[in-house]
Amino acid sequence: MSAVTTESPSRLSALYRSSRARVIVGFAVAAVLLFAVAPATLSTFRLGLLGKFLCLAMVAVGIGLAWGRGGMLTLGQGVFFGLGAYLMAMHLKLADAGPVEGSGGVPDFMMLYGSGEVPGWWEPFRSPVVTILAIAIVPAGLAALLGFAVFTRRVRGAYFAILSQALAAAFAILLIGQQATTGGTNGLNGFRSFFGYDLADPVNKRMLFFLAAGALLVMVAVARQLMVSRFGELLVAVRDQENRVRFLGYDPAQVKVVAYAVAAFMAAVGGALFVPIVGIISPADVGVVPSIGFLIGVAIGGRATLLGPVLGSIAVSWAQTSLSEAFPSGWIYAQGALFILVVAFLPGGLAELFTRWRRSRRGSVPDGGAPAPGDDGTSDGSRPGAARTGEPGSGDPTVEPQTAVDHDPATSGRTA
Amino acid sequence: MTTQPTGPVPGTGETLLETGVAGDGLDLEAAQSVLGVDDSRFRHDYLEVRGLRVEFDGFVAVQGVDLTVTAGDLRFLIGPNGAGKTTIVDAITGLARASGSVQFGGVDLLGRKTHRIARAGVGRTFQTASVFEELSVLQNLDIAAGARRGPLTLLRRRSSTPEAVEQALETVGLAHLRDVQAGILAHGQKQWLEIGMLLVQDARLLLLDEPVAGMSQAEREQTGELLQRIGAQRTVVVVEHDMDFLRAFASSVTVLHLGQVLAEGTYAEVQADPRVQEVYLGSAGATRGARRRGSASTTEGAHASPRTTTDEKEA
Ligand SMILES: Nc1ncnc2c1ncn2[C@@H]1O[C@H](COP(=O)(O)OP(=O)(O)O)[C@@H](O)[C@H]1O
Numbered sequence: 001m002s003a004v005t006t007e008s009p010s011r012l013s014a015l016y017r018s019s020r021a022r023v024i025v026g027f028a029v030a031a032v033l034l035f036a037v038a039p040a041t042l043s044t045f046r047l048g049l050l051g052k053f054l055c056l057a058m059v060a061v062g063i064g065l066a067w068g069r070g071g072m073l074t075l076g077q078g079v080f081f082g083l084g085a086y087l088m089a090m091h092l093k094l095a096d097a098g099p100v101e102g103s104g105g106v107p108d109f110m111m112l113y114g115s116g117e118v119p120g121w122w123e124p125f126r127s128p129v130v131t132i133l134a135i136a137i138v139p140a141g142l143a144a145l146l147g148f149a150v151f152t153r154r155v156r157g158a159y160f161a162i163l164s165q166a167l168a169a170a171f172a173i174l175l176i177g178q179q180a181t182t183g184g185t186n187g188l189n190g191f192r193s194f195f196g197y198d199l200a201d202p203v204n205k206r207m208l209f210f211l212a213a214g215a216l217l218v219m220v221a222v223a224r225q226l227m228v229s230r231f232g233e234l235l236v237a238v239r240d241q242e243n244r245v246r247f248l249g250y251d252p253a254q255v256k257v258v259a260y261a262v263a264a265f266m267a268a269v270g271g272a273l274f275v276p277i278v279g280i281i282s283p284a285d286v287g288v289v290p291s292i293g294f295l296i297g298v299a300i301g302g303r304a305t306l307l308g309p310v311l312g313s314i315a316v317s318w319a320q321t322s323l324s325e326a327f328p329s330g331w332i333y334a335q336g337a338l339f340i341l342v343v344a345f346l347p348g349g350l351a352e353l354f355t356r357w358r359r360s361r362r363g364s365v366p367d368g369g370a371p372a373p374g375d376d377g378t379s380d381g382s383r384p385g386a387a388r389t390g391e392p393g394s395g396d397p398t399v400e401p402q403t404a405v406d407h408d409p410a411t412s413g414r415t416a
Numbered sequence: 417m418t419t420q421p422t423g424p425v426p427g428t429g430e431t432l433l434e435t436g437v438a439g440d441g442l443d444l445e446a447a448q449s450v451l452g453v454d455d456s457r458f459r460h461d462y463l464e465v466r467g468l469r470v471e472f473d474g475f476v477a478v479q480g481v482d483l484t485v486t487a488g489d490l491r492f493l494i495g496p497n498g499a500g501k502t503t504i505v506d507a508i509t510g511l512a513r514a515s516g517s518v519q520f521g522g523v524d525l526l527g528r529k530t531h532r533i534a535r536a537g538v539g540r541t542f543q544t545a546s547v548f549e550e551l552s553v554l555q556n557l558d559i560a561a562g563a564r565r566g567p568l569t570l571l572r573r574r575s576s577t578p579e580a581v582e583q584a585l586e587t588v589g590l591a592h593l594r595d596v597q598a599g600i601l602a603h604g605q606k607q608w609l610e611i612g613m614l615l616v617q618d619a620r621l622l623l624l625d626e627p628v629a630g631m632s633q634a635e636r637e638q639t640g641e642l643l644q645r646i647g648a649q650r651t652v653v654v655v656e657h658d659m660d661f662l663r664a665f666a667s668s669v670t671v672l673h674l675g676q677v678l679a680e681g682t683y684a685e686v687q688a689d690p691r692v693q694e695v696y697l698g699s700a701g702a703t704r705g706a707r708r709r710g711s712a713s714t715t716e717g718a719h720a721s722p723r724t725t726t727d728e729k730e731a
């Protein structure tokens with residue numbers, strides 16, 4: 001909040017400042033990259049890899065919302081990712097097994113490890129419609145129930161983090177223990193078709209990539225809308241001063257439940273698309289370690305920003321893949337070190353660096369602050385603005401309060 | 417050098433300048449336009465506290481407090497540090513568990529959840545100003561105004577500033593700082609923002625915990641006048657221990673000591689009460705020193721004796 005340089009506003013910078021134009025340009029660039037450049041330049045294998053990264057990035061978008069904006073340090077997104085993935089995988093296995101009449105419709109691994117009979121709770125997922133509805137509703141619904149139970153009891157901060165992590169651990173253990181019905185440690189794999197499309201066909205692989213890219217773009221758009229909406233402002237208020245929000249007549253638990261459920265939904269969709277793209281889902285993809293892994297990209301990218309989580313997540317996934325090709329065991333240390341560095345020295349993530357750089361380049365820029373949604377949320381000039389300059393007797397209104405804070409002995413004297 | 421707060425919004429703002437916002441100050445005319453409307457709603461409100469008792473792990477912080485405040489009264493709650501003033505406000509607003517009874521506008525407040533109490537028309541401020549520091553002044557007020565918004569409104573971006581918010585911005589003299597992050601406001605401005613939030617929240621019972629702490633003399637006077645105007649229509653309880661401020665603005669005073677009501681009446685009556693003089697005004701010289709803002713050490717000194725008493729009781 002301070003004075004701006006007197007640089008004459010060119011039309012280009014005006015366009016850049018107008019948040020709506022910025023958003024449209026941003027989405028257009030992303031769409032061109034994902035729908036034209038990537039398929040034209042990447043091999044089918046690399047494209048599949050990028051598709052996987054996009055699925056993981058969907059989880060990151062949700063975490064950005066729940067953690068970055070809502071303050072809920074969720075270390076258990078693997079649960080929702082896994083639910084979405086397993087629901088999809090169950091359907092794919094059943095579809096591969098064929099109809100009940102004829103071949104019997106039993107997935108291969110059940111013949112191997114189980115009784116050779118499909119358990120009753122698998123049956124509904126023969127239906128593609130039921131599967132898709134379940135992916136959309138079950139994880140988000142579970143998050144809502146869980147969130148309601150937890151947030152109304154005012155479980156917060158580290159307690160919530162530990163709880164969510166315990167949940168991820170329990171989920172993975174449960175999956176491992178049920179080899180006959182969930183594939184155990186091996187998980188579910190060897191899918192041959194996706195809603196009737198042959199998964200071995202490169203054209204279909206490309207379609208899957210487009211599906212993931214489209215889903216991610218929609219999610220970013222949804223996250224943006226939530227962030228700039230009044231709900232987004234409320235969410236930040238709840239994050240920073242939960243009690244204060246209560247005294248204004250809101251139930252903060254409801255606000256948090258919404259953000260948590262949306263994050264769960266995004267994770268579930270990511271999981272559901274992960275399955276056909278990667279071809280396997282196992283407890284190793286949904287437990288504690290991957291749940292923390294989801295978080296790292298978000299933290300590195302900048303958790304409270306719109307794009308930080310997405311870009312951070314994709315970058316971390318990419319680094320992980322290429323570094324673990326080169327040094328198979330080294331990555332986990334590099335990842336840990338990077339995480340510690342960011343948490344210790346750059347709590348706003350790399351987005352903070354970007355903001356600082358932009359600020360220093362433009363002198364000092366008013367709309368750079370990453371964490372508050374106000375920056376792109378309210379700066380599009382649609383409001384009748386207050387007078388800016390030449391206010392009698394108030395000097396520079398935007399600088400004054402800062403100095404007032406500095407010199408006001410009261411602020412330090414009264415906080416006891 | 418031109419200046420530009422968060423949102424580069426040139427143009428339309430000039431009209432605001434003419435309404436007499438003198439840079440940093442309250443706009444009492446705007447206050448009137450906020451407060452002048454529809455005061456019949458508030459006329460029959462009153463706060464009735466009976467036998468209020470709050471206990472923290474065996475330590476009784478508030479004991480058998482009775483308090484009746486009607487709309488149109490500007491009640492000050494005073495007492496040495498640790499007397500239980502904040503605790504009473506906490507109990508009324510659902511933050512501290514209490515027994516006894518608290519009624520406002522015919523609604524029983526005790527045992528309700530905090531946000532329900534707020535929806536029943538009870539608003540409060542905090543001893544240490546607590547605004548949403550990362551949000552702008554405007555966003556702070558907009559949130560305060562929005563507890564009754566439906567999901568669809570919430571999911572949309574704010575397209576125009578609600579009328580009540582606009583008026584509150586004028587009233588608390590922060591119209592020119594609307595896009596500034598609330599965290600960088602001066603202490604007094606934060607307190608004003610909180611009062612503005614109470615206004616847009618449409619609180620009918622306002623509980624203000626030391627609202628002028630840390631303000632300059634001029635700011636105190638403006639705040640006092642604003643509180644008087646609010647108090648003329650709504651039910652207002654102000655916790656304060658600045659005697660000069662009290663004398664100038666209180667229409668009635670309740671003195672607390674060790675969690676109990678020691679005396680009640682006008683400033684003059686209370687001041688004349690020998691028991692009050694003994695526990696509170698007795699150290700008048702020191703107390704007067706204590707109001708100097710920010711002089712934490714003086715404050716300690718001023719209240720040394722009552723606090724010792726509290727500690728003895730605690731032991
Ligand atoms: N949460 C709490 N737990 C234990 N004791 C408390 C708590 N809050 C306040 N107290 C005690 O209750 C007494 C009254 O405190 P308070 O209401 O804050 O006094 P004041 O009149 O200065 O606002 C003090 O002795 C204080 O130590």
Ligand SMILES: [Mg+2]
Nearest residue numbers: 501502503543
């Ligand atoms: Mg107090």
